[in-house]
Amino acid sequence: MTFRYRSTLACAGVVALLSTAGLGAAAGPAQAADKADLQLIPLSYQLAKGVSEAKAKPFKFQVNNTLGTVDAKDVRVAVETKGLKTAKVGVLVPAGCDIRGTTFSCLLGDLPAGTTEDFGLPLFSTGGKGAAGTLTVSISAANGAGVLDTIDHDITVTEPGYDLTTWVQDVYADVRVDGDDADESGLRPVRPGGTAPLDWAVFNDGSKRATGIKYGIALPAGVTFAKLPDGCVEQNLGGFLNAYCEDLGAVLKPGQYYTADVRVTVGADVTEKLLRPGILWAEGLDAASGAPEEEPRVASSAQRRAFAETDDGDNSAVFDVFVDQSPSTPSPTPTTQPTSTPTAQPTPTGDATAVPTPTAGGGAGGGSGDGGLPVTGMQVGLIGGVGAAVLAAGAALMMLSRRRKVVLVAPGEERTGD
Secondary structure, rough: OOOOOOOOOOOOOOOOOOOOOOOOOOOOOOOOOOEEEEEEEEEOOEEEOOHHHHOEEEEEEEEEOOOOOOOEEEEEEEOOOOOOOOOOOOEEEOOEEEEEOOEEEEEEEEEEEOOEEEEEEEEEOOOOEEEEEEEEEEEEEHHHHHEEEEEEEEEEOOOOOOOEEEEEEOOOOOOOOOOOOOOOOOOOOOOOEEEEEEEEEEOOOOOOOOEEEEEEOOOOOEEEEEOOOOEEEEEEEEEEEEEEEEEEEEEOOEEEOOOOOEEEEEEOOOOOOEEEEEEEEEEEEEOOOOOOOOOOOOOHHHHHOOOOOOHHHHHHEEEEEOOOOOOOOOOEOOOOOEEEOOOOOEEEOOOEEEEEEOOOOOOOOOOOOOOOOOOOOOOHHHHHHHHHHHHHHHHHHHHHOOOOOOOOOOOOOOOOOO
């Protein structure tokens, strides 16, 4: 079930973002059997003072289609901006959206039953701190009964600071590791026993540097790590493999993102087509020290989206692992061909037979990067961090339902500047 989300919301190369926050709101009235039933959940709440228009932060909202059994068709989001205080915050209207006065609406696409999708509305700072007004956001679908959900979402501008947000792409065999999932439709699921890259990133959407970074990755059952960066500790916690990593020397300026080489392997005995959920989370450290394991990179326009961190509600992202359970294609291998042996009454001595031989499925993928092998020695500080991470991951696992690809709303035109 590939979720087609390419729409007027996305410029070429838009980054997907997802948070583990949410999914806790009460279910609304049940819809008719043939009607879509969607729920809208806000994930971001705060914006750091000083975030520029060129590096606007994507405020994340989730569209939840796990309440019913009907695929939602032509899902559309409508945003009313007249409640915002323009002296404190501004909003970028995505390219291709329909604008009518202070309202704009954008098409998200179809959303299969049992899945969720996040989208982001880019906001930037225009003045001082404090309450910055309200965005009214509504969601509807072509096969839904009118407006399916509406929320009035309050925005707050905080002290200047860093603001980490995480993004990770669903795992497929042929994912392109580039910090976004643009132009990657029709990807192939991973064969059981196969290895695939994990495309992930941690962005600084705040107004100050983040000094030092720690992050963790929890895999779904049936998936293992094939490669991890240096500075990671791997543990099996409750049947789920977790990696806790630190890069003490990393410094992320506003508009930069951090990533490292991670590869995962699907178990050869896995029988499910979808393994979920995997979780990525990140936090800043108090200060940077030593040389960084990885050098942060400047986020392109295609990727826009603690000390006391500005908004830690969007520090987590979720990913699924898609598994190819289709039968292997047999290829005939002929054995002895028919031959004749002369006798008084000639008769064939052999029959033509074809022996089906299943083709090899999956296989380990190649690739290289700056990451190293998992750390195997005892590191007390890191292992202590794993315990804290598991508490957060465990809570997220209880709250999450299946997700699919997500959409980040991009600015109407590319802007430059650091």
